[in-house]
Amino acid sequence: MFIAWFVSEFQNRTGENNSTYSEQPIDQLLEAKFNAAASRLPAFRLQLDRKTGLKFYGLYKQAILGPANAKEGPYWYETEARTKFNAWLANGKMSRGTAMQKYCDMLSILDKDWDPNAETQKQTWDKVPSTMGVIEPEMFDDFVAPKPTRLETDSEKSWFAAMRVNDVATMKQLLDEDPNILEAKDQHLAMTALLWAADLGCDPVVKFLIDHGADVNAVDGCLQTALHFTAQCHRPLLAEILIQAGADKSALDADGLTPADCCDDAELREKLTP
Amino acid sequence: MVHGHSHDGAPCSGHHGEESGSRVPNPQDMHALVEQLRAAGVDVSSLPNIPTAPRDLEEARTKSFQFWSTQPVPHMDERVPADVNCAIEENIPLDKVRAEPFSLPAGFRWSNVDLNDADQLNELYNLLTKNYVEDDDSMFRFDYSADFLKWALQVPGHRQEWHCGVRADSNNRLLAFIGAVPQTVRVYDKTVKMVEINFLCVHKNLRSRRVAPVLIREITRRVNVTGVFQAAFTAGIVIPKPVSICRYYHRSLNPRKLIDVRFSHLSAKMTMARTIKLYKLPEETATRNLREMTRADVPQVFKLLTNSLKQYSLAPVYTDEEELAHALVPRKTVVYSYVAENHNGKITDLISFYSLPSTVMGNANHKTIFAAYLYYYVAGSVSVKQLINDALILAHREKFDVFNALDLMHNDKIFADLKFGKGDGNLQYYLYNWKCADMKPSQIGLVLQ
Numbered sequence: 001m002f003i004a005w006f007v008s009e010f011q012n013r014t015g016e017n018n019s020t021y022s023e024q025p026i027d028q029l030l031e032a033k034f035n036a037a038a039s040r041l042p043a044f045r046l047q048l049d050r051k052t053g054l055k056f057y058g059l060y061k062q063a064i065l066g067p068a069n070a071k072e073g074p075y076w077y078e079t080e081a082r083t084k085f086n087a088w089l090a091n092g093k094m095s096r097g098t099a100m101q102k103y104c105d106m107l108s109i110l111d112k113d114w115d116p117n118a119e120t121q122k123q124t125w126d127k128v129p130s131t132m133g134v135i136e137p138e139m140f141d142d143f144v145a146p147k148p149t150r151l152e153t154d155s156e157k158s159w160f161a162a163m164r165v166n167d168v169a170t171m172k173q174l175l176d177e178d179p180n181i182l183e184a185k186d187q188h189l190a191m192t193a194l195l196w197a198a199d200l201g202c203d204p205v206v207k208f209l210i211d212h213g214a215d216v217n218a219v220d221g222c223l224q225t226a227l228h229f230t231a232q233c234h235r236p237l238l239a240e241i242l243i244q245a246g247a248d249k250s251a252l253d254a255d256g257l258t259p260a261d262c263c264d265d266a267e268l269r270e271k272l273t274p
Numbered sequence: 275m276v277h278g279h280s281h282d283g284a285p286c287s288g289h290h291g292e293e294s295g296s297r298v299p300n301p302q303d304m305h306a307l308v309e310q311l312r313a314a315g316v317d318v319s320s321l322p323n324i325p326t327a328p329r330d331l332e333e334a335r336t337k338s339f340q341f342w343s344t345q346p347v348p349h350m351d352e353r354v355p356a357d358v359n360c361a362i363e364e365n366i367p368l369d370k371v372r373a374e375p376f377s378l379p380a381g382f383r384w385s386n387v388d389l390n391d392a393d394q395l396n397e398l399y400n401l402l403t404k405n406y407v408e409d410d411d412s413m414f415r416f417d418y419s420a421d422f423l424k425w426a427l428q429v430p431g432h433r434q435e436w437h438c439g440v441r442a443d444s445n446n447r448l449l450a451f452i453g454a455v456p457q458t459v460r461v462y463d464k465t466v467k468m469v470e471i472n473f474l475c476v477h478k479n480l481r482s483r484r485v486a487p488v489l490i491r492e493i494t495r496r497v498n499v500t501g502v503f504q505a506a507f508t509a510g511i512v513i514p515k516p517v518s519i520c521r522y523y524h525r526s527l528n529p530r531k532l533i534d535v536r537f538s539h540l541s542a543k544m545t546m547a548r549t550i551k552l553y554k555l556p557e558e559t560a561t562r563n564l565r566e567m568t569r570a571d572v573p574q575v576f577k578l579l580t581n582s583l584k585q586y587s588l589a590p591v592y593t594d595e596e597e598l599a600h601a602l603v604p605r606k607t608v609v610y611s612y613v614a615e616n617h618n619g620k621i622t623d624l625i626s627f628y629s630l631p632s633t634v635m636g637n638a639n640h641k642t643i644f645a646a647y648l649y650y651y652v653a654g655s656v657s658v659k660q661l662i663n664d665a666l667i668l669a670h671r672e673k674f675d676v677f678n679a680l681d682l683m684h685n686d687k688i689f690a691d692l693k694f695g696k697g698d699g700n701l702q703y704y705l706y707n708w709k710c711a712d713m714k715p716s717q718i719g720l721v722l723q
Contacts, residue, residue, distance in 0.1 A: 229547050
């Protein structure tokens with residue numbers, strides 16, 4: 001009797017109860033753990049194969065919203081949306097709590113360093129400032145990110161990744177292998193490495209690209225030049241370098257604005273005025 | 275005073291009937307049961323998920339809860355029903371409260387910190403801000419200024435013995451601290467005299483000596499001798515048992531700097547130029563007649579805020595205008611408060627935030643992130659969204675880099691519209707010697723620094 005109680009007590013705690021779906025209150029700790037896992041995942045997104053990514057997606061939706069309603073899915077011809085919806089639907093009547101637990105379990109397999117308890121159980125009284133996650137276009141209602149038009153090749157992926165961390169050596173190697181990569185455009189915003197480097201403030205990369213003959217007047221989808229980016233991001237040093245390399249101060253973007261028009265820093269604006 | 279956690283004799287009548295059915299065993303119970311089963315010849319390893327050989331973390335968890343299992347706090351797994359809202363242990367008669375301080379490891383002694391003494395204030399500042407562990411991978415540390423500490427710890431009715439320090443005998447260095455300040459708090463329908471516990475800090479040289487529990491016991495004793503038996507506190511760690519788990523949200527005011535110091539990151543789909551544009555704020559606030567609060571506004575703000583706080587399940591109760599004045603009358607680099615006054619001279623709205631910068635570890639260009647934290651507000655004549663957006667504008671004007679808020683009060687509703695992003699940090703709210711039903715963050719109206 002006693003043992004039976006003990007075992008059943010334990011199975012209640014650990015077992016899954018999938019038979020019927022009902023809105024059980026979610027354990028606060030589990031929710032905290034799940035939140036920690038969900039904010040950890042983006043760092044691993046690039047390493048995920050498609051199947052695993054979809055599984056995470058499905059569990060996330062299940063954990064946040066509960067079971068999917070098969071009648072409310074996107075149309076079959078909306079292929080991408082439908083695939084994602086099916087991943088959600090595949091979880092059936094799984095409870096939100098179970099979905100959270102599974103999500104955490106999957107993350108701890110994926111990321112050996114992630115200690116699900118450590119996130120919520122830091123055994124120190126020191127308060128550590130919270131930090132912000134990744135800034136995604138989805139955070140802004142007034143901005144919709146364009147869909148990728150084409151996918152980057154593997155070497156283009158490495159090219160842009162190296163640009164972001166100022167890894168000029170790798171960029172040099174990739175450029176030697178394929179000179180066309182110099183003006184390659186990224187899959188998200190169709191920008192060349194020079195445009196990105198000007199935007200992100202990767203000074204060594206800008207110098208490297210100019211030295212190797214990159215087009216200093218290349219434009220993105222909104223006709224913005226590298227000089228437009230330095231203007232908006234207040235990067236006087238890069239603006240100087242670009243101007244000396246022949247960047248056009250009178251270039252107009254899609255809104256008809258010159259780099260100087262886009263700049264709200266008085267000193268830099270003067271430098272940019274044609 | 276020894277706090278043995280016992281349900282018998284605890285003034286919690288509404289709770290006992292359900293225990294046998296719904297109570298989940300705590301880790302100690304579980305270990306005891308496993309031992310009993312083993313003694314009875316049961317192969318415990320065949321039972322599902324029984325921690326026969328606890329992993330390190332499990333062990334650490336059990337170990338650290340060994341302390342909390344002696345304290346009047348709800349069990350980690352306890353679900354407190356909605357009709358329970360009461361002390362866990364009855365008040366101890368004052369002549370029964372332990373009179374002598376708890377003992378410290380040899381070589382250390384208790385020492386009150388006098389915040390009016392510039393040297394001691396500076397020692398506390400150094401303990402709290404410079405005392406980071408080198409192998410800690412966190413890139414940011416709170417940088418509590420001396421003025422901030424005085425504001426947070428020298429509230430009306432403060433006591434020097436509640437600024438409780440530990441010094442080494444050998445060199446007289448301040449090596450640990452715990453602070454308490456008086457604060458009346460309403461929990462659901464009960465108003466309780468409490469203290470807020472804050473700034474618990476143990477120097478890294480003392481970490482292995484398990485001093486934190488002694489600090490907690492000692493501050494409890496020093497509070498108990500004044501006839502106060504409840505406390506409220508917040509922490510990043512999870513211990514038995516949070517009354518609510520809140521989460522930080524962040525609104526970039528200076529996105530370029532935040533990205534440069536890696537406080538936030540850009541996705542591959544976002545340019546810096548676009549990010550700067552999206553976070554750009556208007557120069558002027560939208561609420562008419564919004565101006566800095568002054569001392570003369572205190573009587574009106576007292577009424578306005580007192581009334582507004584009634585909507586929350588956990589909220590401070592300001593017992594007099596002096597307490598409110600201390601909390602809200604602006605202090606440069608510490609607390610910023612603004613009020614909107616209508617044409618009849620009536621104050622209709624209040625918005626406030628406090629300043630708590632973070633030190634940036636190992637960055638060549640930036641040493642400090644200037645962070646504003648949303649404090650108390652009352653949206654009377656305008657929407658919460660407009661009022662908080664005005665706070666963003668005002669904070670930006672004061673050169674803050676980021677505006678932080680927890681998802682408590684009505685904050686959750688405005689985060690998406692005002693472009694707040696979810697943070698990676700939780701903040702747990704705790705009550706000591708009190709049990710009540712869990713609260714959603716939106717029920718919390720108490721902001722602790």
